[in-house]
Amino acid sequence: MRTSQFTPAEIPGGEFYHRLGRTRHYRWWTLPLTLLAFAVLLFFLGVGIALATTLVSVLGGNSLISDSPLSEIGQLAFGLLSVALLAPIVLFLVRVVQWRRTGTLLSVEGRVRWRWLGLCTALAIPPAAVCAAAFLLLAELLRPELVPNEDAGGKVVFAAVMAVVLLLVPFQTAAEEITTRGLFMQMVGALGPRPGEPGGDGAAARVLRSPFTAVTASGVLFAAVYAATHPGDLWTTASLAVFGLAMSWLTWYTGGLEAAIGLHMVAGLIQFTLCAFEGRTAEIGTGAVVGAGLPLGSGTPLVLLLTFAQTALYAIAVLWAARRRNVRRVSARS
Template sequence: MRSKQFACAAIPGSESYHRLARTSLFRWWIPPLAVLVFAVLLFFLWVGVVVVMTIFAILGGSGLAPDSVRVGEIAGLAFGLSAIALLIPVTLFVARVVQWRRAGSLFSVAGRMRWRWLARCVFGAAVPLTLGAGLFMFLGDTAAGAGAVGDNGGTEVLAAAAFVIVLLVPFQSAAEEMTMRGLVMQLVGSLGSPSGDSAFSRVLRSPWPAVLAGGTLFAALYAATHPGALWNTVSLVVFGLGMAWLTWRTGGLEAAIGLHVVNSLVQLSLCALTGRLSEIGTGAVVGGGLLTDTDTPVTLVLTVAQVGLYLLLVTGFARRRGVSRRSAAAQP
């Protein structure tokens, strides 16, 4: 029974990350209700963003804003990143209110964000990023549009863009991971009955359905809106599956957030430097910072190299640091 004090179910004992939503208060109707509530909240969130952006565009178009084109680009960047970042309270609301569990179980098996582990993952992400930059310089001539540089607007515009990117990208990246590798994986992982002995129940309890769902959903959505971008889509599948598996392997979202943040910071900064701020909101940068105008095999090569090296580094770090991949045993 749910108490009057807004109490929530304890984190299941000795469970992997993808099973943390299967609490003592779990009922069969909770996953579909969670999806419905998330969809409704997402709809009203995007309506609000569109209204605010429309009002700003009207004010900018009336001449009230100096250099309105550049201001509009930076505002569009800020609104776009903020809209995604607002998925953080949405996912936490769904976990805490709809699923009636500790919201911190979205972050890790410890029921919270493991900040030291996150910092180590961010530091480790610099290694595959450097490798990717070197490979891009070596193979970049084969990538369409790789060298295209436009008017970046000068120092003031770059400074404003850098401020917005550094301020909002960590929240945007965390929000995407909390949704795709957090809420989605745990929704799927909650379906298998802990007492079921059938092959179907055993498959649902295993991490693979959750990993597949959390790793491919965004790529499927991207493919639906960009049907011709084959290499980007496959690259997003590689990135998503790698981060989903790493989330299960390390018992939390920290590793996925670390690579996502570093990739997005670098790629969005490159967009600002090359005068492509206006393209970000239209899908020029997706997932882990892939540029849509480099939809070639080079994109896949870079993604495989970065994700593969990152997996090796982080799993090695986790093994040496003893990072827990399962929740604490239940108290008697």
């Protein structure tokens, strides 16, 4: 059967997740063009968010730039929404710039495996809850100032913050995984030519095709960004690297983003809830708390211990479940 040159590329057959970006439409300029388009779209997204924030502030009597609880909730909503909007940007880049099916970004089956995502989310609850409880216990003994001990703003404000968190955090965490563990991992994984292609039999090509390269690059991306903006916070940087590398490896091993999204979403909901409970909502909205809320115990050795324990327990559970369910790791051969 003949395939039109202008139709989006199908899923490459017999490939691991990190290699799904190496389609029949892939060219040497695909990576730089994708990065350039991503930067341009991020610029316009930032401009749009700034204009929307200003407009709402003016119409609402500067409610978003005051010190009122309403301003903190508004900043939180805008902050989460701005990250969530990365998802349509990335899907646009995959479909239009890279000219391939958007499903190749989600899993080796070309779609979200909803049952697997639900199971991964359920598996994330016990280790995240145990580490949150351990944080409260250890922090009270070692660093009492870290313990959330008051409901700032009253029940109404807390309920409003939690409504925003429950509504937007799942989209925000999914967007972060689609960007870092999805687009970035597959861009790096697509660099190495296949055996038989020009340059595909050399040592450099084998290194670029290796999952180690793609997993490492996508795993440390967010930690590197955080380290550049917070050079003195080595403990938090190390914990972000541990979390990122674990999620990148699970994405490769399970053939999709579901495992990474599951733990990221559950951990994010817990972290945001604790931030809201102790009255640190403003930090989230203004970006002082990056991403899904910094890990529990940020800035202390406790953060690395808790992150390692949480990711290790979760990885063991996911590996067990993936083997029992025979989760597909490689795309079907065409």
